[in-house]
Amino acid sequence: xxxERQVMIETVDLHKYFKDHHVLKGINAKVFKGEVVAIIGPxxxxxSTFLRCINRLEEPSSGKILIEGVDxxxxxxxxxxxxxEIGFVFQSYNLFPHLTAIENIKLAPVHVRKIPEKExxxxxxxxxxxxxxxxKAHAYPDQLSGGQQQRVAIARALAMxxxxxxxxxxxxxxxxxMIREVxxxxxxxxxxxxxxxxxxxxLGFIRAAASRVLVLADGCIIEEGTPNELFNSPKHPRTKEFxxxxx
Amino acid sequence: MERNQVRQSFYQxxxxxxxxxxxxxxxxxxxxxxxxxxxxxxFLPVARPANACGWFxxxxxxxxxxxxxxxxxADAEKPRxxxxxxxxxxxxxxxxxxxxxSGARWDLFTRTFLNPSMLQGAWSELLLGLEMTLKLAxxxxxxxxxxxxxxxxxxxxxxxxxxxxxxxxxxxxxxxxLIVLLVFVYYALPFLGIALDPYLAAxxxxxxxxSAYVAEVFRSGIESIHRAQVEAARSLGLRPLQAMRLVILPxxxxxxxxxxxxxxxxxxxxxxxxxxxxxxxxxYKGIQTMIWKANPTPxxxxxxxxxxxxxxxxxxxxxxxxxxxxxxxxxx
Numbered sequence: 408x409x410x411e412r413q414v415m416i417e418t419v420d421l422h423k424y425f426k427d428h429h430v431l432k433g434i435n436a437k438v439f440k441g442e443v444v445a446i447i448g449p450x451x452x453x454x455s456t457f458l459r460c461i462n463r464l465e466e467p468s469s470g471k472i473l474i475e476g477v478d479x480x481x482x483x484x485x486x487x488x489x490x491x492e493i494g495f496v497f498q499s500y501n502l503f504p505h506l507t508a509i510e511n512i513k514l515a516p517v518h519v520r521k522i523p524e525k526e527x528x529x530x531x532x533x534x535x536x537x538x539x540x541x542x543k544a545h546a547y548p549d550q551l552s553g554g555q556q557q558r559v560a561i562a563r564a565l566a567m568x569x570x571x572x573x574x575x576x577x578x579x580x581x582x583x584x585m586i587r588e589v590x591x592x593x594x595x596x597x598x599x600x601x602x603x604x605x606x607x608x609x610l611g612f613i614r615a616a617a618s619r620v621l622v623l624a625d626g627c628i629i630e631e632g633t634p635n636e637l638f639n640s641p642k643h644p645r646t647k648e649f650x651x652x653x654x
Numbered sequence: 655m656e657r658n659q660v661r662q663s664f665y666q667x668x669x670x671x672x673x674x675x676x677x678x679x680x681x682x683x684x685x686x687x688x689x690x691x692x693x694x695x696x697f698l699p700v701a702r703p704a705n706a707c708g709w710f711x712x713x714x715x716x717x718x719x720x721x722x723x724x725x726x727x728a729d730a731e732k733p734r735x736x737x738x739x740x741x742x743x744x745x746x747x748x749x750x751x752x753x754x755x756s757g758a759r760w761d762l763f764t765r766t767f768l769n770p771s772m773l774q775g776a777w778s779e780l781l782l783g784l785e786m787t788l789k790l791a792x793x794x795x796x797x798x799x800x801x802x803x804x805x806x807x808x809x810x811x812x813x814x815x816x817x818x819x820x821x822x823x824x825x826x827x828x829x830x831x832l833i834v835l836l837v838f839v840y841y842a843l844p845f846l847g848i849a850l851d852p853y854l855a856a857x858x859x860x861x862x863x864x865s866a867y868v869a870e871v872f873r874s875g876i877e878s879i880h881r882a883q884v885e886a887a888r889s890l891g892l893r894p895l896q897a898m899r900l901v902i903l904p905x906x907x908x909x910x911x912x913x914x915x916x917x918x919x920x921x922x923x924x925x926x927x928x929x930x931x932x933x934x935x936x937x938y939k940g941i942q943t944m945i946w947k948a949n950p951t952p953x954x955x956x957x958x959x960x961x962x963x964x965x966x967x968x969x970x971x972x973x974x975x976x977x978x979x980x981x982x983x984x985x986x
Binding site for chain 1: 887891896
């Protein structure tokens with residue numbers, strides 16, 4: 408990265424309540440262009456909520472979220488426009504079961520970006536090739552394995568040519584032998600310079616691909632650093648405790 | 655010991671002789687069948703019995719048949735042909751007993767209710783009525799489905815004010831009997847300056863009534879689609895209505911089609927209520943013809959026409975239900 412690193416995402420004092428439950432307690436984070444930021448932490452720490460707040464799948468209770476300099480919590484912002492620039496990959500894939508793989512991928516480009524059907528199909532097939540599933544273009548989600556579904560979901564997110572992609576525990580619902588194929592796709596994406604936030608406990612992947620790791624516990628960022636620093640010499644006792652459990 | 659042997663009953667001696675033979679063991683259960691046919695042929699009175707003794711015999715016979723049939727049908731290992739015979743035999747015995755002993759005057763019955771000569775010149779009237787019924791049903795089906803869909807989609811917005819009025823609408827039209835609504839629309843609305851002919855009044859009443867049911871069916875269909883589907887659609891930048899149209903509704907429709915066809919069958923049947931406001935549909939024509947001929951055969955014919963039209967529809971709706979169960983399973 409150059410010197411004048413562009414800030415893609417910035418959250419300022421982000422709070423989120425579910426009724427009385429204080430899930431996010433003032434999160435300040437920055438993500439620069441081309442960075443891969445991994446978020447780890449014990450379950451219930453608010454990792455997914457944090458990710459979902461950034462594209463307002465959950466409404467943040469207070470605080471600011473700046474995406475490429477625009478405060479998306481402002482009511483004047485067209486959130487659909489912002490979302491179309493952010494790819495989101497879910498833990499449970501959430502493919503549309505009534506559409507084939509290629510139809511899943513081209514749905515948003517055709518109806519949001521208004522790209523002609525033919526062109527969207529062409530680009531969709533290229534994306535499927537990229538995730539290694541070009542021969543499954545006309546399969547329905549229930550005819551695909553979990554790993555294949557998740558790769559289609561990644562292709563679907565990439566079809567909008569987003570500026571950044573969020574991954575919410577993309578491999579947690581997968582059988583062990585399918586995790587690799589999904590992580591490989593993500594690693595290639597990271598190598599291409601995509602800005603990514605990944606909630607994951609795949610330490611191997613984090614070591615290989617992440618530029619920074621945030622540790623979330625009880626709704627606060629308790630520690631951050633490069634994967635090597637953090638895994639080799641964690642400072643915060645909760646980080647130590649957490650890492651000792653998953654290593 | 656010897657005494658015991660002497661006291662052996664006829665049945666016990668008989669079992670001893672044949673009971674160990676495998677072919678006998680296999681077909682022993684057919685004995686009662688032979689017995690049944692025997693009694694049926696020789697002992698059962700051929701007409702309404704004159705005394706209590708005859709009635710007891712009949713009652714005992716029916717009970718015996720019933721027990722045997724239940725025994726055969728309950729045993730899944732019995733051959734299929736035998737179970738078929740048992741089922742058909744039971745129906746046959748009941749029908750026969752009813753025919754013989756109910757005291758019905760069958761010739762009179764046929765002449766009154768199933769008299770083809772009473773339909774002479776009436777067919778064209780009945781067919782006109784059928785045409786009107788089908789027209790009313792079809793138009794009402796289209797309107798109520800569209801209206802119900804729109805209401806369900808509006809309810810999915812979860813806007814409290816909209817919700818309040820829509821719930822009132824749905825509850826009102828689900829609670830009011832269709833026949834009352836028909837009378838109200840036809841006889842009371844003219845006082846508000848809205849005078850409709852019977853056809854339009856019937857369309858309005860049936861459509862309003864059924865749109866409420868359809869809205870509930872669509873709502874349950876929309877709610878059966880997991881929230882994650884909406885989130886996935888919205889995360890791609892689709893607007894709420896786009897997510898509804900492209901992602902939710904196509905999935906919801908597959909869930910909704912079976913109960914919806916069921917509703918449409920009920921709608922077609924309920925068009926008969928439009929008779930009350932003088933709409934010349936099938937039932938109305940049937941009643942008119944009945945009065946003209948002073949004979950109920952036309953009404954029986956009307957009933958048969960209804961059944962003939964509706965039977966394929968009910969079969970179709972069961973078929974869809976089975977298919978959708980399969981689909982829903984594979985989608986999860």
